[in-house]
Amino acid sequence: MRNMKEVTPQQFHERFLPYRDKIYYLRLQGWEVAILHGLISLVADHPGIKAMQGPTRQAIDHVRSWCNGKFTLWGFTPEEVEYLNNMREVKAGESSSQDKERQRLDLWDRVKRKVWQMDMQDYQISHWFQKNCNLDVHLTDFDLLTPQTRIKTEHLENFLKTLERYTDRS
Incomplete structure (x- = not known):
C-alpha cells in the first residue's frame, strides 16, 4: 500500500483560497x-x-x-x-422499517439460541423480563418463530447482553 501524504485543513484552505471564486464546468x-x-x-x-x-x-x-x-x-x-x-x-423509510424488522428477527434468533444453549429455565426468563421490562415472558414464548409485538427490540438487546455477560463470567 502506498503511503499517502496528509493534507491538513490549513494546507487545504491555503491551496483552495485562490480558486474559491472561480467557476468550473x-x-x-x-x-x-x-x-x-x-x-x-x-x-x-x-x-x-x-x-x-x-x-x-x-x-x-x-x-x-x-x-x-x-x-x-x-x-x-x-x-x-x-x-x-x-x-x-x-424508499428509505420503507427499507429502514423492513431493515429494523429483519434486525429484530435476527436478534430474536440469537436470543433463542442463547436461551437453548444455556439451558435456561422458565423461572429465570420470567424473572428477568418481569424485573427489567415489566413483561410476562416465559420459556414457551421462545418456541415461536417470531417475537410477540410486546417484546421490543430493546428488550431483546438488553436480555442478550445480560446473557452474554453471564456466559463471559463463567
Missing part, C-alpha cells in the same frame, strides 16, 4: 445526471450533512436545482421532478 452524459442526482440525495440525507448550513447546503441545493432543470428539459412535469427529489426519502 462539468460535462455529464444523461445517465450520469441521474446518478449525480441520486448521489446528492444520499449525501443530503446523512445526519451530519443535514445539520450543516452555509456553503455545504448551498452546494447541495445548487446541484439539485441543476439536476431538476435537466429533468424539466427532458419533459418531466414539476410534480414528477418533486417525486424524484422525494423518492429516496420514501
